Amino acid sequence: MIVNQMKLLVGGVQLRDGVSTITDIVGRILTRCGLHVMGVERGFASTIYGAHQYDPLMITAAPALSWGDEAIDILVGLEYDANPDAPEQPNRDTILRHARHLVDGGVLLYDSSSGPVPTDDLESRGVRVFPIPARQIAQRDLKKEVVKNVVMTGALFRLLEFDQDEQQLRRLLEQRFGRKGPALVDLNLEAARRGRAVVEQVLRERGWTSVGYRLEAVPGAPARVYIGGNEALSIAAIQAGVRFYAGYPITPASSILEFMEAHLPRYGGRALQGANERESIRAALGASATGVLSMVGTSGPGLSLKVEELGVAGITETPLVIVDAMRAGPSTGMPTKAEQGDLFLVTTGGHGEIPRIVLAPSTIEECYTLMLDAVRLADVYQCPVFFLTDLNLSEGRMTLPEATFRAGPRAVQRFLATEADVRGDRYARYRMTQDGISPRLVPGTRGAVAKVNSTEHDEFGFVTTDPPKRVAMMDKRMRKMGTYLQRDARPPQVHGIPGRGPILVGWGATKPALLEAQRRLGAEGVQATVVHFTHLWPFPTHLAKPLLEAGGPVVVVEHNYLGQFADVIQAHCLVPTRRVLKYNGRPLYPSEVVRAVHEVTHNGAVTVRLGGTEPVMVEVGVDA
Amino acid sequence: MPEGAKTIWDQNATPRHRIQWCPGCGDYAVLNALKAALTALELTPFEVLLVGGIGCSGQIRNYLNGNSFYGTHGGALAYALGAKMANPELTVIALADDGDTLAIGVENFVHTCRRDPDVTLVIMDNGVYGLTKGQDSPSAGLGQPDWVPSEEHPPFLDPVKLALASGATFIAQSFSGDPKHATEVLVEAVRHRGFAVVNDFSPCVTYNKFNTYDWFRAHVEPVPADHDVESADAAWQLIRDFERRAKLPVGIVYRHPRPKGDARRLPMWPAELERVDVEPMLAGLR
Known part of the structure; x- marks a missing residue:
């Protein structure tokens, strides 16, 4: 019996079948019951309705190291008829796509309203199959089709022998639908009971006492x-x-944007849905210029449109936090798939050269902790700060202690100039300073005016093309990056002892997969070190180089074609890198990393490409 | 004020010999009208934010003593929107030309009309891109009888009609040849609580040899005193009437403020940011 340790995958037709409704209910209820849920991989379709969607959840007693491999323990298929994506396959699309990843002895639930699906091959592997006529029960018996996913949820909780389902489900439903009256809550609870009943019937008929998995x-x-x-x-x-x-x-x-619209006004703030990507960043720059801490959020296509304003933020020295939730590009690319293809865009995007800082959280928890830093850095260095997440980090969910969010430091310290500061000398917005940071006075402060200028300017903000003044101003701006490297750059997180084996280098959301791969490699006797970067740009060469020169091949693992971060490392540290690259829209699986490390260490691979027709494609270079 | 005393808007302003506009440029009159209007409104430079567009006209922000922000081509209204939302205590004036406002920035023009922030826009309308040496702007072709519209050279785009169609709540026109009237219009525009569009005919003496001061003098005509400024229907009628007679209305064409609540400056000082109760944000995540 496996207790509180399983990977569940729910699949169905997006929007219609309520895939995320089930995983959301399961995630919330299990979180409330003291379990840990990690739903970081999100298999959204890039349409609103009609295509296949899947949602894997890792359920564990202690926080999971990673989302695991493709192997799943419990599979739930929700579609009841032909999927437009696979018209010849009524109600078996999820099974066709995912059942091959079911472990031997796993569990399959599917909606059998439109007939049974042949599952002999699965049953011969010990998979226990539960056909649940969920839609039929919802439509015929309960007269409300939409509760079919609650029928399925009830069935799922029953076969996992979860004994708090009734009480927890009632609590959740009352919180969600309570205002609409008890009838709706009762209907949903009845739906869950029907699901339970079907599972009990199957268990009786098949003579099973349990399915081998249990939630407590x-x-x-x-x-x-x-x-x-x-x-x-x-x-x-x-x-x-x-x-x-x-x-x-x-x-x-x-x-x-939705979260900010819902919550910012409570704290006196405002959230603006721009008429386009450019209006939103320009409005944020306007707001920031008046002294309000401002932020924009977008994804690759939107950031491409905002590029013009990056230069404005840089040269006018207007602080701005820019969240780029990366998705697979180029152009429209794969809108609902994650990638790490925007690193070059945020480190170099735009004409001319500007000071900029790039941070990348590696977990949902770090999305929180690192953002506190991002806001502070933007305000201190008066420059754009990029915050690189990706689709899975952004839209994925996991269980985290509330204490994390309550222990957070208070608001950042502000350094805005006041009337008293500017009394006397004529105020110069871009005053030359040793660290490159000029005292910032914002419009509305009495005693002086600020001339904020995107044309090259002198200390007072007036236009100039005078060569020495240009050089002095460019140097002043760029000097801030040196100051940042001295004062605020953070070394990469190091797991293990560099020098004893391959060094796995990552940034962003790959960390859990790298740590899990490191554990598995350790079990095989390979001592790998994980060096994971959160502060990407300006690249902290002085902090990174000693680690990466410790010996052992430097294997940079990232979600893009070129190996963008590997290029950055090579350029700054002058160390050769091997690249493990995956850009098929799926997250990195630990087993793939393990295999790729073997290709590098044993077969001399310089580049390993994952996730194509051949699961692993190896390029051997001359320098290997 | 004693005769001959300098106003705060004349103190610290760029001396005339340092101003880099062609002699005779219509923008000089706009600069003078702005100084006079800001003086009449008893505003100090600290309370005013001037947002410049790109082009000759945007330079005006540097020739005036006041806070200023200068960004990208076509962006002035969006910066102004954000600044005003963040700090409603500021008087925010966007200063741009017809190319900036009606071509590359037309998206912002239309949506700012809809949003109606308490921002004043002055369009220094001259029919050309002057800084890049005289290419057609969206208001090129104004009044030219031999203008043959084509894909390359489409007809004149009227900012008054576009503003009215887009929901602007204050629309006026002025002429650089009559700075006294332009000042009166600007005073009303800044006083207006909402988005105020002032299209100022500001001749380009170097590149627009058709729409000259003399040409404008012959074509502008004051909005009649009995015009009902609060009525959109009357505004459309006035526009059609002037078009029919090949005249350009100067004065207030439309003024109909929307009811607005009191906007407050967004928190930004440490004492205002200290207390954040995280509970409401976590409540939906359990």
Whole structure:
């Protein structure tokens, strides 16, 4: 019997079948019952309705190291008829796509309303199959089709022998539908009971006493939330002092805008849905210029449109936090799939050269902790600060302790000049200073005016093309990056001891997969070190180089074609890198990393490409 | 004020010999009208934010003593929107030309009309891109009888009609040849609580040899005193009537403020940011 340790995958037709409704209910209820849920991989379709969607959840007693491999223990198929994507396959689309990843002895539930699906091959592997006529029960018996996913949820909880389902489901439903009256709550509870009953009937008929998996509530756990990266970073931004947010609807950054619209006004702030990507960043720059801590959020296509304003933020020295929730590009690309293809865009995007800082959280928790830093850095260095997340970090959810969000530091310290500061000398917005940071006075402060200028300017903000003044101003601006490297750059997180084996280098959301791969490699006797970067730009060469020169091949693992971060490392540290690259829209699986490390260490691979027709494609270079 | 005393808007302003506009440029009159209007409104430079567009006209922000922000081509209204939302205590004036406002920035023009922030826009309308040496702007072709519209050279785009169709709540025109009237219009525009569009005919003496001071003098005509400024229907009628007679109305064409609540400056000082109760944000995540 496996207790509180399983990977569940729910699949169905997007919007119609309520895939995320089930995983959301399961995630919340199990979180409330002291379990840990990680739903970081989100298999959204890039349409509103009609295509296949899947949602894997890792359920564990202690926080999971990663989302695991493709192998799943429990599979739930929700479609009841022909999927437009696979018209010849009534109600078996999820099974066709995912059942091959079911472990031997796993469990399959599917909606059997439109007839049974042949599952002999699965049953011969020991998979226990539960056909549940969920839609039929919902439509015929309960006269409300939409509760079919609650029928399925009830069935799922029953076969996992979860004994708190009734009481927890009631609580959740009352919180959600309570205002609409008890009838709706009762109907949903009845739906769950019907699901239970079907499972019990199958168990009786097949003579099974259990399915081999069980969920048990863990009593006495501290208060926890089931939270996504976009929510975590939004909370941090508000706590840090952000009071103006602007965005334009774009997957996967829209939920930041929705969160800000819902919550910012309570704290005296405003959230603006721009008429386009450019209006949103320009409005945020306007707000920031008046002294309000401001932030924008977008994804690659939106950031491409905002590029013109990056230069404005840089040369006018207007602070701005820019969240880029990366998705697979180029152009429209794969809007609902994650990638790490925007690093070059944020480090070099735009004409001319500007000071800029790039941070990348590696977990949902870090979306919170690192955002506090991002807001502070933007305000201190008066420059754009990029915050790189990706679709899975943004839209994925996991269980985190509430204490994380309550322990956060208070709002960032402000350094705005006051009337007293500017009395006397004529105020110069771009005064030359040793660290490159000029005292910032914002419009509205009595005693002086600020001339904020995107044309090259002198100390007072007036236009100039005078060569020495240009050089002095360019040097002043760029000097801020040196100051940042000295004062605020952070070394990469190091797991293990560099020099004893391959060094796995990562940034962003790959960390859990790298740590899990490191554990598995360790079990094989390979001592790998994980060096994971959160502060990407300006690249902290002085902090990174000693680690990467410690010996052992430097294997940079990232979600893009070129190996963008590997290029950055090579250029700054002058160390050769091997690249493990995956850009098929799926997250990195630990087993793939393990295999790729073997290709590098044993077969001399310089580049390993994952996830194509051949699961692993190896390029051997001359320098290997 | 004693005769001959300098106003605060004349103190610290760029001396005339340092101003880099062609002699005779219509923008000089706009500069003078702005100084006079801001003086009449008893505003100090600290309370005013001037947002410049790109082009000759945007330079005006540097020739005036006041806070200023200068960004990208076509962006002035969006920066102004954000600034005003963040700090409603500021008087925010966007200063741009017809190319900036009606071509590359037309998206912002239309949506700012809809949003109606308490921002004043002055369009210094001259029919050309002057800084880049005289290419057609969206208001090129104004009044030219031999203008043959084509894809390359489309007809004149009238900012008054576009503003009215887009929901602007204050629309006026002025002429640089009559700075006294332009000042009166600007005073009313800044006083207006909402988005105020002032299209100022500001001749380009170097590149527009058709729409000259003399040409404008022959074509502008004051809005009749009995015009009902609060009525959109009357505004459309007035526009059609002037078009029919090949005249350009100067004065207030439309003024109909929307009811607005009191906007407050967004928190930004440490004491205002200290207390954040995280509970309401976590409540939906359990």
